[in-house]
Each structure stands twice: as structure tokens, then as C-alpha cells.
Amino acid sequence: MKRLFSISLAAALTLSLAGCAAASAAPAVPEATATPEAAPTEAVPAAAEFYTISDGYSYGNTGFNAGDAWYSLDYRLGYALVTRTDYATATRQVLCSVPGCTHDSESCPAWVPGRGTGLEIFTAGDKVYVYHPVVTMHYEGSWEDFYAEVVEPKLQQRPDGLEDLTEEEVVAYYKNLYVERSAPTGLYCIEGNGASRQNVETSQNLPQGIVCWCDGTALYGQSVAGTNGDTPTGCRVALADGSVTTFPMLQEENILGAQGSRLLTAHPVTDGPLPDPNDVGWEVYRGLLQNATVEYDWLDPVTGERSKVLERPHDGSTFGTQDFLGLLAGKLYFEDWSPLEEGNSQREAFYVYDTATGQQQDLLRPIPDASMQLPYGTVVGLPDLAAQQGQYLWFTGYDLNGENLAWVLDTRSGTLTAVEQQMAGTQLPHQAVLYAAQTEDGRFLLKTGETETGYDYGLMEIGAFLQGSTDYTPVTAAP
């Protein structure tokens, strides 16, 4: 037994030693570093054709040409109604097909509260949209706060125009203003020709005057004006869900127009980046701009690709593009300013730069009437309209007798026709009939008269109009 005991002890000792040796594990193998996951590439939607939805000089638009009809706002006291002027039947109806609707409350699809500040009406697909930005006089507070702050004092002392209303009506008026002033940015989407409406809120609040172009699925614009050394951010608002995404832009760049799948932008090209004049002073800032040129580019916001259209000397104005009047049918419209003595300048001509040929061509040289302006060369409407071919250009002007003048230039024939037809019912002594839209079948939709709340419209064949006819087809209210 003792022998067995000692042998087993020796065996146990040896085995444990062997076990120790084996226990020293194989050297640590480093973990294979995980390859970073490839960032999922977003499916980039093919951009459809761009069209302009803002006419540039009001924040918003005065109307949108959808090819078969003209969409505009009818302004009432404290609210506005979306209306559709049908070219074929020459009727204007409120865009509401809810039976028995009195068009004076939220339940009406065409009813938009407030003064209509900054609204942009446009169509995309078969829907009618009204983009409503955050208004400049944004109010952050409840209706009760607004009532105490604003409405009560106004009830005591009625502002002009509201003296004849009952108290209830005044409160209702201010309630509508409150709704407009407190609303976040959104898109009213009216479907089914006025059957229903939903409000799509955007994911970020955007102020007035930002988004001016649409490609059928989204709105495009820039965050701030490109000036004073600022670098704006391009923004894109999806129509489906209001989500806001951004794309980068250059220093002091401004979007001026859009065509095809690209935006037309302009930015100054300088030897060094422009500082903020508030930091360094205007003298320094202007000194740096003196040697700058302005480059017009096509920018594809989806890919970020740019290609140069043309380069011109900086004219010293805030954006450097004071003489740019609009983009239409692939042509950039400019005024030609030539410097005179004593730092003044004089307008010599209207001319176009054709991006297709790279050629410059005079439209009107010299300018027949010194007051002639091309208010906005771009057509606000769908991209494939006849109006987008840019055959007819409307100029406005004035003379010292107080007459408000208008001219139509047929760019194909070169004929300039002064508009003799006068608007009816105007407060000013003379006001030439003004342009609203051009139809697909060769007629103008014209503002033929002024009313208390807006305009009367009429349609006329273009040729007849240019001959001086006053035989309008009046637009009547639809039953």
C-alpha cells in the first residue's frame, strides 16, 4: 500500500507539471479588425425638370400657370382663397369641391388664413400645393396671449378698414392672422380638384422667400442671401413628407433660376475669400470685390457638379447681378449698363445671352422708353408650357403723366407693341392692361380691370391683342 501510495503521488506530481506546461495557452491572436461597414449609398432620385414657383419680387407668387388653368389667390379680409381660372371655359372657381361649403373656415380646402404673406401656389403632378413659410412677423405664444396683446387694444381702437365690423368679425379676423403668424412652415396639399386638403409640416422652419424652384418632387432654395461674405446653404424640401435636406453652396452664391435638371447660380470669383464686412469694415470688403468677376454656373444639386455658363465683371452691386433679369428658354436676360462720368451709369439695351450657342444678342438697343423695365423674365409655371419658349416679353414702365405703361416684345419678329388697352376701374388715371399668363392655345390671360379685392381677368388671342383689340373673353366666376 505504501508503495502504491508513493507511486500514485509521483504520478500526480508529474501529471500536474505536464498540465501546467500545456496550460500556457497559445499566444493571443489579435482580433481581426472589422472592416468598416460601407456607408449605405442613398438611392439618388433622378431629378425631374425644374420650374420656377416664385416671381421674385413679391415674396411668394401672384399666380401659377399650370398649362390648362391659372392658380392664384383671391384675397379677402383676413384670409385668402385658392382659385383656379380655367382657360378653356374662361371661368374662375374657388378650388373647393366640398358640397355646401361656404369657403370661410378651416374646413374649406381652398381657405388659407391670414394676409397671404409669402404664399407660393404651384402644382406638381395632379396636386395643387400652397407653400406657406414662417412669416416675418412670427408670433410665438398662445391665442390667449395674442388676444390680450394685440386684439383687445384693437377692439378699443379700431384700425383703418375694420371700423365697420362687428366685434365678432374683428375677433375672427385677428384669429386668422394669429393662425398665420404662429404657424410653422408647411405645405397645404389640395387633392382631387378641391376635394380635400392636408397640411404637411416641414422638418425645419423656413422663413419667407427661400424656396423658389420645384422639380416635381421637391422644392429648392437657399437659406440666406449670398452676400456680405456669407455662404448660404442650399435646401431641398420634399413635397411628400416635408423633410428638409441640404446641399452645399459657395461663398456669396445666389440661385437665380432653374432649367432642366440644373439650377442657375451666380457667385463672385475673387482672389481670396470675402470676409464679413461687419468684421473688417466696408472699405476692406469693397476693396476685395473691386477686382472680382461674377461667374454664372449651372449647378446640379443632386451631384454637386458645376459647369460655367459665363463670367462677367462684378458690377459693384450687392449681389453683383443687378443687371440680370431672368432665365427663360435657355437664355439669360440682361440689361446693359454703361458707365457715365461722375460714377453714374446709363442703360443702353436689353440683351440676351444664349446658353445653347454662347452668343449674345441684343433685344432692344437703344431702350425706346427710359422707364421700361422687364420686371421678371422668368415664367412662373410648369416647364413644358408654350410660355416657357419665351416668345413674348412684357415690359412695364410709367410716364410723368401718371400713366402706367406696358409693351409686348415678340422676340421672334422683333416687333415691339405698346399696349394701348387700359384697365377698367383703376384708382390711377391710366393703367395698361397687364399680363397674367399665356395659354397653350395662343391666348393671353390678362388683368383687364381692378376690383376692390383684386383683378378682373379676360382672355384674348395674342395676335388680336397685339392689334389693339378689346374684345376680351371675360373670366366669370364659376357657379
Next chain:
Amino acid sequence: MSLWKHPRWMAGLCTMAVLACAAAPAVFLTAVDAAMLGRRAAVKDAYVAPTPSGEDYYILRQLTARQQQESSITYSQVPEAGEPQGALKMYIGAQNSLESMMNGYQYRDTVDATFQQLTEKGVIAPEWASWASAWDTGSALYYSYNGYSYDLSVPYYATDSLGFVTLKRFALEQGALYTVFSLTMDSRTGVVTQLWVSAPQGGEQSPAVPDETSLRSFAELAGLENLGDWAVPENTPYAHALYSANGAALITATVSPYQYSGWADGTTVTSDRWFLSLSLQPCTAEELPTLVS
């Protein structure tokens, strides 16, 4: 056989067992050593020197914070979720016209020393420093529209709420006031972030322009040389520029003729001059412009 009957065998076996046990540790250790020594084992999560970024440098953080005050896409009185880090709650900019700046007579030496340093380091040519520092000791006074008179032999300064100090010297050209230099520095570190100097137009020859070496010295003076990747950006419209992708920082220099126009006694005064503009500013890779064809 029974071991007990052979005591010598027994003794021998015991001795061998003892010797074996005594030697076992040495054998074991040698075997383990042989297995371990000379084998390379990679370390999990080895240390990698970090790439410097703009965030690591105080001066770039300050410049970025100041720049963020400008363009902002949102209009909202309530700060939205996801506001950029470092965004200031409030920013008060500096004034920049003589009438709203402060008399900085006590900083004349600071200004001279700064220009001296810029010249010594080769950032700007000595002629620019001498134009800038040609203090008019003839007690020239400028009478402003607000009724006050300003001594033009001293610098004037203004500050913003981030601590950037802008120092300017003004002078008279045919009776009209113009800015001779504008120098912006960070108050904590003394780093020059923006320099503008105006020089009279002597002849056709342009005064010296800071070249790449000068711009690198400028980066060094700003304490940013350790970003390590300062290089002339490709395809840039800027005549003289240096860009660091790590720090998202851009240094540019321009020398250009310009025409100064001012107002004196009811008449316009124009004067052909040269300016030098040197600046350090934040610039992300997307913002860096490239020449477009």
C-alpha cells in the same frame, strides 16, 4: 520482484525520482520560454497617433464659432434639437468704423511688435510693415461728421464678444478718411487672423505678395503647423492659398490694385492704391471652391 528486498535499487529509484522532481521546474520553464520567446503577438487595439483636427486648436474653434453666427437655415425662436456643438447662444460683433471704435493709444506698441513679428517670420515683406507703421506724428486730426475730432497717430480698436480684437489705423487722403490697416487678433493668444494693409500706388510694379513659404510661416505663427497637412489646394481660384484638410482651415493672401473713393468737403476723392489681404479662416472641404470650366 519486490523492491523491498533490494534496498540499493530502492535507493537508486528514489534518488532518480527526487532528481527528476528537482529538475522539473527548470525543464518546464525552459519549455515555456522556448514556446513564448521570439513569437510575435499583435496587440489588440494598438495605439494609433490621433490625426489632429480643427477641434483641437483653440484659434480654429473660435473662428468657427464666429462663422457659425452667420448663415443658419432655420428660423426658430426655440433652439432645435441637434444644434451644432459650440454654437454660441449670443454673439455681439465688433464695430468697424472710426466713430464707433475706441482710441487705442496704449496698443501702438503691440501693433508695431505684431508687424515686426510678421516681417521677421517672413509672412509679409518689410515694405508692408513700414507702410502700416508709418504713424503720423504730425498730430493729424480728423474731424468727423459727429462733431468729434480723432487723433490719427494712434490705432483704434473694437472687440467682439468672442475676444477677437480688431485694430485699425486711419489716415487722410486728400482730406478723405481711409483705412491704412486693419488687424484682427485673438485676445488670448495674440494670433493674427486677418490683416489688411493699404499702400499708395507707387508705380506699375505690385508690392510683394506672400508666397507659399510666407503662408506656412503664418500658419506657424498661428500655432497650427502641427496640423501637418498644409498644402496648396488643387484647382483653386485663389492666387495664394494654403489649406489644411485636418483642421478645415484656409489661409489666403491677395495683393491687388484698387481704387479708393471717399468723401471730403462735398467732393468725391479717388485714389489708386494697392491692398494686401491676408486671412486665416475656417473652411470645410465642401466649401473650398474649385475652378469651374
